[in-house]
Amino acid sequence: MNNLPYAILGRTNFKITRLGYGAAHQRPMTLKQADEILNSVLDSGINFIDTSPDYGNSEDLIGKFISHRKKDFILASKCGCNPGRLSMKLPNHLWTSSQIINNVESSLKRLKIDALDILQMHNPSVDDCVSGNLVDTLQKLKQQGKIRYFGVSTMIPDLETFLKWNVFDVFQVPYSALEQEHEQWITKISKSNSGTIIRGGIAQGEPVDKPVSNLWQKLKKKNLTHLLENNETLSSLILRFTLTHTNIHTTIVGTTNIQHLQENIEATMKGPLPKHIHKEIQKILI
Numbered sequence: 394m395n396n397l398p399y400a401i402l403g404r405t406n407f408k409i410t411r412l413g414y415g416a417a418h419q420r421p422m423t424l425k426q427a428d429e430i431l432n433s434v435l436d437s438g439i440n441f442i443d444t445s446p447d448y449g450n451s452e453d454l455i456g457k458f459i460s461h462r463k464k465d466f467i468l469a470s471k472c473g474c475n476p477g478r479l480s481m482k483l484p485n486h487l488w489t490s491s492q493i494i495n496n497v498e499s500s501l502k503r504l505k506i507d508a509l510d511i512l513q514m515h516n517p518s519v520d521d522c523v524s525g526n527l528v529d530t531l532q533k534l535k536q537q538g539k540i541r542y543f544g545v546s547t548m549i550p551d552l553e554t555f556l557k558w559n560v561f562d563v564f565q566v567p568y569s570a571l572e573q574e575h576e577q578w579i580t581k582i583s584k585s586n587s588g589t590i591i592r593g594g595i596a597q598g599e600p601v602d603k604p605v606s607n608l609w610q611k612l613k614k615k616n617l618t619h620l621l622e623n624n625e626t627l628s629s630l631i632l633r634f635t636l637t638h639t640n641i642h643t644t645i646v647g648t649t650n651i652q653h654l655q656e657n658i659e660a661t662m663k664g665p666l667p668k669h670i671h672k673e674i675q676k677i678l679i
Contacts, residue, residue: 395438395658400642402441403588405542405562407467407510411636412661413441415592415647416455417448422649427454433651435465437658443565443590443645444504445471445515446496447485452503460505468504469511469563469590471546472496473521488521490530497539512540513565516547519554528560544588552578556585563588568641569595570634570678571611583640594635594644595628595657615677620670622663629660634674637665 397410414434422430431454434442444451452470459466472493473486497512512534514527522528531543544563545555552575555561564582566575568591582589612627621630635644646657666674 397438402642404586405588409441409467409643410439411643412439413643413645414439415645416442416444416451417647418451418649420649428458430649431458435462440466441643442466443469446474446476452500456503456505463506467510470500470509471513471515473515473517488517488525493530497534508538509540511563512543514545519551561587563590565590565592567593569593570631570674573679579638580640589640589642591641591644595632595646632660633666637671
């Protein structure tokens with residue numbers, strides 16, 4: 394097991410690894426591969442896993458292969474999700490109290506647990522939350538013991554209003570060297586005593602067997618090779634840039650490849666970037 398760096402996730406007081414695991418599983422896997430990657434995540438020392446009903450059979454796989462190890466990790470899932478939308482041509486999300494309750498009940502069954510450590514609304518607007526009276530629903534679920542803490546996966550401009558409400562235990566926002574728009578907001582979230590969970594902290598990873606994303610097209614146009622340490626990859630550099638932000642509690646990185654998982658761990662173990670390298674990357678990519 395690796396001696397990964399930890400942080401306290403705001404008011405939840407959960408002690409979590411600054412490298413988390415995103416279980417979106419964007420590539421098809423066999424059951425054997427799912428078993429291997431999920432247990433390898435825990436064996437490596439990572440103790441924070443982020444999933445969602447939106448992520449195919451992700452919750453089922455977690456329930457099948459690592460629910461018996463629940464004491465080893467903090468689990469975050471999401472709500473507002475409408476997983477039947479693809480076959481029934483329904484909206485991506487439904488922002489009603491009944492949908493949130495149904496999401497939670499279904500997630501608990503799939504994950505084979507009694508309560509979710511963290512429940513996050515999956516990218517609602519402020520209007521969605523107000524019109525659906527959703528915060529009250531989340532608070533009732535917390536009182537019932539079905540969730541321990543709740544938060545929201547969001548971005549500006551809605552983030553600004555959500556932060557003013559002072560009701561969310563955690564915020565999940567996008568941030569990386571290639572997406573720096575939320576840099577100051579991450580600090581504001583942390584100062585409010587809420588937890589900061591980062592998605593996209595490795596900018597979706599360097600493409601290997603998939604089309605090059607717009608973010609990586611942008612990166613390829615810049616010359617950062619002179620900033621790499623010996624045998625360091627661009628993915629490692631970008632991940633270390635994200636983790637250099639001291640107010641980030643964890644950044645969730647997904648992979649179905651055990652070698653890539655180990656590379657992410659090694660990058661995290663290297664620690665934050667030197668200040669001069671961090672500033673130079675900011676200037677080049679801002």
